[in-house]
Amino acid sequence: MTYIKPKFLLILSALLVFLSCKTQEHQEPLKNPIWPELTNTIKPWTRWWWMGSAVDKPNLKKHLIAFQEAGLGGVEITPIYGVKGEEANFLDHLSPKWLEMLDYTISTADSLGLGVDMVLGTGWPYGGPQVTKEFAATKLVVSSYTIKKGVTFTSAVHPPASEKQPAVFSALLAYDIDGNLKDLTTQVSDGTISWENPDADYTVYALFTGKTGQQVKRSAPGGAGYTLDHYSNEAFEAYVKPYDSAFAKLNGNLRAIFNDSYEVYGTDFTPKFFSFFEEHRGYDLKQHINLLLSEEDEELGNRVKADYRLTISELLLTQFDEPWTKWANTHNFKTKLQAHGSPGNLIDLYASADIPECETFGSMPYDIKCFRREAENIRTGDADPVMLKFSSSAGHIAGKPLISSETFTWLREHFKTALSQTKPEAEELLLNGVNHIFLHGSTYSPERAGWPGWKFYASVNFSPNTTIWEDVPALFSYLTNVQSVLQEGKPDNETLLYWPIQDEWNKFQHGKLFFEFKIHSLEEWLLGTPFYKTTQELMKKGYGVDFLSDDFLKQATVVDGKIVLPGGTYKSLVVPDTDFMPLATLQKLIELKNQGASVLFRGLPESVPGFYKYVQQTQELKSLIETNSLSATDLETGLQAASVYPETLVNTGLKFIRRDVDGSKIYYLVNHTANAIDHYIPLAGTVENVMILDPLTRKAGAARIKKANGVTSVNVQIASGDALILKTNTSIAADDWVYTNPINSGEELTNPWKILFEKGGPILPEAVEMKSLKSWTILGKEAEEFSGTAVYTTTFKTPDVEADAWRLDLGDVRESAAVWLDEVYIGTAWSVPYVLDLGKLDLGKHTLKIKVTNLAANRLRAKELRGEEWKIFYEINMVNKDYKPFDATVWEPTPSGLLSPVKLIPLKTTTN
Numbered sequence: 001m002t003y004i005k006p007k008f009l010l011i012l013s014a015l016l017v018f019l020s021c022k023t024q025e026h027q028e029p030l031k032n033p034i035w036p037e038l039t040n041t042i043k044p045w046t047r048w049w050w051m052g053s054a055v056d057k058p059n060l061k062k063h064l065i066a067f068q069e070a071g072l073g074g075v076e077i078t079p080i081y082g083v084k085g086e087e088a089n090f091l092d093h094l095s096p097k098w099l100e101m102l103d104y105t106i107s108t109a110d111s112l113g114l115g116v117d118m119v120l121g122t123g124w125p126y127g128g129p130q131v132t133k134e135f136a137a138t139k140l141v142v143s144s145y146t147i148k149k150g151v152t153f154t155s156a157v158h159p160p161a162s163e164k165q166p167a168v169f170s171a172l173l174a175y176d177i178d179g180n181l182k183d184l185t186t187q188v189s190d191g192t193i194s195w196e197n198p199d200a201d202y203t204v205y206a207l208f209t210g211k212t213g214q215q216v217k218r219s220a221p222g223g224a225g226y227t228l229d230h231y232s233n234e235a236f237e238a239y240v241k242p243y244d245s246a247f248a249k250l251n252g253n254l255r256a257i258f259n260d261s262y263e264v265y266g267t268d269f270t271p272k273f274f275s276f277f278e279e280h281r282g283y284d285l286k287q288h289i290n291l292l293l294s295e296e297d298e299e300l301g302n303r304v305k306a307d308y309r310l311t312i313s314e315l316l317l318t319q320f321d322e323p324w325t326k327w328a329n330t331h332n333f334k335t336k337l338q339a340h341g342s343p344g345n346l347i348d349l350y351a352s353a354d355i356p357e358c359e360t361f362g363s364m365p366y367d368i369k370c371f372r373r374e375a376e377n378i379r380t381g382d383a384d385p386v387m388l389k390f391s392s393s394a395g396h397i398a399g400k401p402l403i404s405s406e407t408f409t410w411l412r413e414h415f416k417t418a419l420s421q422t423k424p425e426a427e428e429l430l431l432n433g434v435n436h437i438f439l440h441g442s443t444y445s446p447e448r449a450g451w452p453g454w455k456f457y458a459s460v461n462f463s464p465n466t467t468i469w470e471d472v473p474a475l476f477s478y479l480t481n482v483q484s485v486l487q488e489g490k491p492d493n494e495t496l497l498y499w500p501i502q503d504e505w506n507k508f509q510h511g512k513l514f515f516e517f518k519i520h521s522l523e524e525w526l527l528g529t530p531f532y533k534t535t536q537e538l539m540k541k542g543y544g545v546d547f548l549s550d551d552f553l554k555q556a557t558v559v560d561g562k563i564v565l566p567g568g569t570y571k572s573l574v575v576p577d578t579d580f581m582p583l584a585t586l587q588k589l590i591e592l593k594n595q596g597a598s599v600l601f602r603g604l605p606e607s608v609p610g611f612y613k614y615v616q617q618t619q620e621l622k623s624l625i626e627t628n629s630l631s632a633t634d635l636e637t638g639l640q641a642a643s644v645y646p647e648t649l650v651n652t653g654l655k656f657i658r659r660d661v662d663g664s665k666i667y668y669l670v671n672h673t674a675n676a677i678d679h680y681i682p683l684a685g686t687v688e689n690v691m692i693l694d695p696l697t698r699k700a701g702a703a704r705i706k707k708a709n710g711v712t713s714v715n716v717q718i719a720s721g722d723a724l725i726l727k728t729n730t731s732i733a734a735d736d737w738v739y740t741n742p743i744n745s746g747e748e749l750t751n752p753w754k755i756l757f758e759k760g761g762p763i764l765p766e767a768v769e770m771k772s773l774k775s776w777t778i779l780g781k782e783a784e785e786f787s788g789t790a791v792y793t794t795t796f797k798t799p800d801v802e803a804d805a806w807r808l809d810l811g812d813v814r815e816s817a818a819v820w821l822d823e824v825y826i827g828t829a830w831s832v833p834y835v836l837d838l839g840k841l842d843l844g845k846h847t848l849k850i851k852v853t854n855l856a857a858n859r860l861r862a863k864e865l866r867g868e869e870w871k872i873f874y875e876i877n878m879v880n881k882d883y884k885p886f887d888a889t890v891w892e893p894t895p896s897g898l899l900s901p902v903k904l905i906p907l908k909t910t911t912n
Contacts, residue, residue, distance in 0.1 A: 034693060034700040034732055036484040040115045041402065043073030044479045047441030049456045051873065052082020053122075053220050054089035055101050059446040064108050066464040067442070071476030074115030076258055076336075076438060077105070079122040079220035081875040083454055092222030093122050094246045106252030117256040117336060120243060122223025124260040127216040129225040130242050133166075135235035136226035140269035140513065141167045141210035142293060147174070147202045153195040157188050157206045167210035170274075174202040175290040183286075205289050212266045218875060230262075231270035231315035233323055240327055247331055256334035259324070261359060261406075261519075262341035268514045270315060280314060281307045282612040291611075297508035303611040305513065306505040306580075310610070312514045313344030321352040329354075336404060339391070343514040345501050347549040350394030358391035358434065359406035361519065366424045367674045369720035370812070370832045373421075379410040379459075379881040383425070385432050386535045387519055387526065392433020393547035396491040399567035404436040405429045408460045413881045415452075415856040416894065417460040418815035419468055419475045420831040426479060427670045427723060431657050435486035437479050451761060452860060457876045467760065467787050470853040471816035474828040481695035482668060485725055489661030493544030494571045494644045496563060498553070498585075499531055500578035502609035530577040534602060534635075538574070542646030542684075543639065544658055548573065550585050558595040572642040574635065577603025583617045583624075590628050598642035600633045649681040654718070667726040671718040680706060680713035683728065687712035692737045693725040697827065701737030704912050715739065721832040736911035740837070743803055746905035749848070753794045755897075758851065760788010761859055773902070775814070775895040777858065784893050787859035792850040792898060798841045803906030806841050810834040811900035813852065820849040837907075854896035857888070864888040 036042065046067065067075065082090050091098040102118070109116050121128050127136075143160055147153045159167040172184040172193060177200065184204070187193055214227040229235040247254075270276075277285045285292065285308070292308060294301035325335040337353030339346050350356035362381030365373060388405075395403040407426060411417050426437055439462050445453030453465045462472060504525050509515050517525055526532050538545045548565075556563050563570045575589065586605065593599040604625055608617040624630075639645075647656060653673035659666040665685065671677050683690070690703040690712075703726070704715040717739060718724055752771050757764045765782040777784045808826070810817055816830040827836045863870065864887070871878040871886060878886040 034691060034727075034734060035481065035698060036488055038480065038484065040073035040113055041436065042480055042484045042487060043071060044437040044439060044476055044483070045074040045076060045115070045117070046072055046439035046462060047406070048075040048077050049441060049443045050077060050079040050220065051443060051454050052086055052089070053079045053091040053093065053098055053101070053222075054082060054086045054446070055091065055444055056089075056446065057101070057104050059444070060101065060105050061108050062447070063442075063444060063464070064105070064112055064114060066469075068112040068114055070469065071473045071480060072114070074117065074255065075105075075109065075442075076117040076119070077102070078119045078124075078258075079223060080218045080456070081123070081873065082221060083449075084872040084874060090221040093128070093220055094242055095222060098222070099246055099249055103250050103252055106250065106254065110252055115255040116252075117258050118254060119258045119260065120240070121216065122220035123216045123218035125216070125227055125262065125264045126230070126239065126259065127214075127225050127227035128219070128223050128239075130239060131226040131228050131235070132238070133211060133226070135229050135232060135238050137212040137214050137264055137267040138229050138231070138269045138271065139210050139212050139267055140273075141208035143206040143208075144293075145204040145206075147195075147198055147204055149200050150197050152197060153193060153204065156192050158191065159208050159210060163210060165211040165213040167208035170207040170209055171286055172204065172206050173286060173289050174198070174204045176200040176202055179290055181287055203290065205293060207286075207289065209269065209271055214265055214267075217263065227264055227267075229270055230264055230267065230320045231312070232272070233319040236320050236323055254333050256336045256355060257324075257328045258336045259338065259353075261338040262343075262516070268312065268343075270319075273311070273315070276315060277307070277311045280311060281610065288611065292513070295511050300611065302506055302508055303609070303614060305509070306502065307610045307612070308513055309343065309505040309515055313348075316342060316344045317348055317352060321349055325353055338406065339394075340387075340519045341516055343516045345549050345551070346390045346517050347394045347397075347499060347547055348551050350391045351398035351400065351552070354400060355402045355404050355436070356391040356395045356400060357404040357406060357438070358388050358429070359409060359440070359519065360388075360425060360429065361409045363411045363421070364425060364428065366672050368424060368672055368832060369674050371420070371424070371721060372418075377413045377416045377881070379412060381411075381425075382520055382522065383428060384522055384526070385428065385539065386532055387522060388429060388432040388434070389535070389545070390547060395567070396433065396493065396546045397496075397548060397552050397565045397567045401487065402436050403434050404438050405434040406440045407437050409440040410458050410881060411460055414455070414459045414461070414878070414886065415466075415860045415888075417468070418855060419471060420815065422460070422475060423478070423831045424672060424721070427672070430482055430486060430668060431655050431670060433491070433657065435483050437483065452856065452870060454873070455878065457873070457879050459881070467789075467853050467856045468815070470789055471818060471828050471830050474816070474830045478695050481693075481698060482723070482725070485666050485693070485727075486657070486659060486668060488666060489659045490568055491544075491546070492658045492660040492665065493546045495538065495543050495545045495639065496548045496570045496573040497531070497535060497538065497545050498573065498575045499547050499549055500576060500581065501549070502580040502582065503529070503578055506580045506609050530602065534574065534576040537635065540650065541636070542648055542650040543644065544647075546570070550582055553585060553588050556588070556592060558592055558597045561596040561598070563592060563597050571644045572598040572600060572639055575599065575601045577632075578605050580607055580609040581605035581621070583608050583621055586621055586624055590624060590630075593628075598638065598644075600635065600638035601630055602635065603632050604630055645684050647684050649683070652677055652679075652681055654681065664730055665726075665728040667728075668723065669716065669718060669726065670723040671720055674720055676720055677716060677718045680715050682711050682713045683726075685728075687714075687728045689729060690714045691727040691730050691732065691734060692716070693727065695723060695725055701735050702912060703737050704739065719833050719835075739910045740805065740807070740907040741910075742807070743801060743906040743908055746807075746809060746903035747799050748901040748903050749794055749796050751794045751796060753792050753898075756791045756793070757783075757786060758789045758791050760786055762786075762862060773898045773900060775899055776897040777893045777895060785858055785862035786896075787854055787856045789851050789853045790897060792852060793847065795845055795847050796904070797845050798843050799904060799906065801906040804840070804909040805907040806838045807905040807907055808836045808838055809903040809905055810836075810850070810898065811902060812898070814854055814895050814897060814899055816853050817898070818851040822847055823849075850898065852897050855894055857891060857894040858896065861888045861891045861893070
């Protein structure tokens with residue numbers, strides 16, 4: 001045997017590592033001064049479900065390494081229910097062993113450059129074993145009686161028989177037909193009342209402080225218990241005590257504490273509600289319980305209900321959300337909050353956290369050419385751009401630099417979401433102010449679990465044992481590149497839009513005491529309102545807009561004619577047509593206007609909201625309108641007077657968001673139309689130069705621009721489904737951007753294709769040769785059942801066409817494709833259009849290798865057809881997109897591989 005010296009071995013090893021790095025499929029992008037430096041908060045993160053908290057160090061490390069190598073920046077831990085048969089491995093929440101695993105996760109993540117967030121509890125919403133009945137979610141319980149004049153009222157006073165939870169008696173109040181009150185509370189003895197010969201007909205209300213009885217949803221071992229009273233600071237302080245002591249034992253540091261969407265059902269009360277109400281609304285609510293509980297849609301009852309809803313909002317903000325952030329910050333954590341679904345002012349609630357977070361649910365339609373949207377696989381979505389802007393607006397006006405999102409929840413059926421189908425969904429978020437994507441999500445699954453591993457019941461699941469993981473680094477790279485520029489500088493919206501939430505609170509709303517602003521019921525509170533219509537009008541015309549609440553309006557000042565808020569400066573404030581406006585709000589608007597701010601009214605309020613002195617205050621409101629000569633203003637005329645001009649590039653169909661970096665502008669442009677954009681588009685403002693950045697490839701170059709009549713236009717080429725980033729007035733030197741134009745429609749590759757099934761399962765089919773490209777599922781049972789990666793190889797000669805460069809058009813790809821030309825890695829095509837630029841081609845023969853990865857659907861279908869059970873999870877187990885029992889046996893085979901001819905397209909290239 002030949003003896004090799006150790007020193008030579010080291011050199012050889014280093015050389016092999018170098019060569020490996022040069023040829024690997026998914027390289028970490030090199031530093032480029034045009035692109036911001038990469039950090040973990042620039043990269044996307046994932047929610048990480050710990051099923052049963054049955055975690056161990058080797059598998060935790062394996063997952064974290066896989067996340068890091070794929071391009072994620074961190075994880076958000078949510079412990080949930082467990083897996084049947086794993087009970088011996090369950091770890092109780094906050095137990096010493098659980099804390100050891102958390103500490104190990106934090107330290108290992110830190111060594112990999114990853115961050116860690118976690119929910120403050122298990123499942124959702126906040127709650128657990130430390131929540132006593134006293135501090136559990138509370139509701140107002142009412143029993144009512146009708147008493148006739150002169151008839152003695154003798155009765156036991158108790159909650160309705162339908163109440164399953166104990167309720168504590170609070171008051172007994174009798175109202176005659178004119179609303180006059182007799183307080184009978186003190187006459188109740190030992191739970192009974194005997195009221196002799198009332199002088200009129202009365203309706204009597206018995207009030208009780210009750211409990212909803214709601215338990216934590218999807219709780220993990222050691223985390224079950226009552227949901228917390230979110231309107232009580234005392235309840236919150238008791239809730240966090242176990243975490244005070246637990247976190248003191250951690251050696252590493254969490255980045256942030258997370259709070260999921262508000263799903264605390266039926267809670268409309270707290271023991272100190274009446275005293276808080278009187279202090280903040282100026283009157284005793286018990287005097288007007290008859291109006292509050294009125295089942296008629298009439299003015300006085302609606303006014304009292306509006307005050308009740310405002311009080312609920314303030315309680316949630318001041319007794320839970322703000323103390324929560326303050327508590328977290330004392331532990332050096334940030335907070336990340338999903339406020340949607342809350343019965344409160346979403347703007348103020350989102351802004352109370354360090355990182356406001358929105359979410360999307362389901363799959364939205366797009367006009368993108370060749371974008372696939374099979375109806376049978378889709379969970380219909382309701383992601384409205386106006387709704388998305390509530391979280392980003394809150395962050396912008398409050399000065400919170402990160403806006404995150406829960407992303408890709410239920411886009412399609414399990415195992416049937418392609419990377420290409422995630423791209424426009426993420427882009428819609430990024431276009432509306434989100435700059436930090438959180439996947440929803442990844443499930444911890446140990447090696448012993450086998451395939452497909454442990455799965456959370458909602459799709460999409462991004463895990464190392466799914467086929468989409470093969471090329472997911474390309475998606476993560478794209479998101480990272482976009483987020484890197486959307487986290488630069490500051491938002492550049494110039495217009496504020498006041499949200500008249502009192503218009504919703506002063507409605508009857510079916511008599512409900514509180515009203516939740518849910519993303520799944522926008523038709524109840526958002527769609528069709530003047531606020532919604534005005535937002536759409538502004539956005540469609542190309543104006544950047546942020547929403548404003550009454551409370552943030554109070555903080556506004558005027559400097560040099562501009563409105564200054566904690567998070568930024570605005571040139572104008574638009575007030576949509578509104579029925580109800582607090583007197584203090586109108587006074588502040590007039591104050592800003594008198595100080596030189598541009599305040600534009602689309603309509604004028606008719607009344608103040610609420611019940612307290614509403615007649616007197618409404619008169620003052622109308623007097624202010626009259627004495628200050630307020631009137632409705634034409635929107636565009638008013639904005640132009642304030643030097644606010646739209647980005648007319650929207651007339652091309654492009655969507656955009658704009659940011660400001662020390663006077664330079666960043667534009668993120670997305671083409672969700674069916675047509676390519678290939679012409680000059682105008683930019684607002686003074687533009688000396690423009691840099692184009694491609695977030696798919698990280699290419700960058702100086703754009704071709706022209707100026708005419710004071711307007712600068714930039715030449716862009718954006719295919720249907722693609723995006724570009726523009727940076728204006730940059731001092732960074734760069735080569736010219738290369739513009740490409742097809743010389744002809746291209747030539748199909750006609751040589752046979754060799755197909756080698758490289759990795760996947762359940763077994764690797766035999767290698768085959770195809771003369772024409774079709775779905776590999778037609779090649780027999782093994783290929784039909786196969787999910788994984790197949791290597792397509794062919795050869796071709798450079799076509800006899802004079803071309804500056806060549807483009808590879810892969811056609812219909814199912815679902816992603818990594819490409820090598822003559823053993824040189826070209827790139828990964830994972831989204832429509834499935835094209836890659838090859839550059840200049842030498843004359844002669846070339847070898848093309850394409851590694852195509854399909855979805856996991858066919859392997860899963862085959863597994864279930866064989867009767868192999870894998871749905872072994874507690875509680876909800878697995879469901880389909882419609883929350884019905886999951887059954888993959890009813891699926892047809894999913895087309896896989898390259899389905900259409902591959903073409904070479906000759907290009908003519910030009911620069912400035």
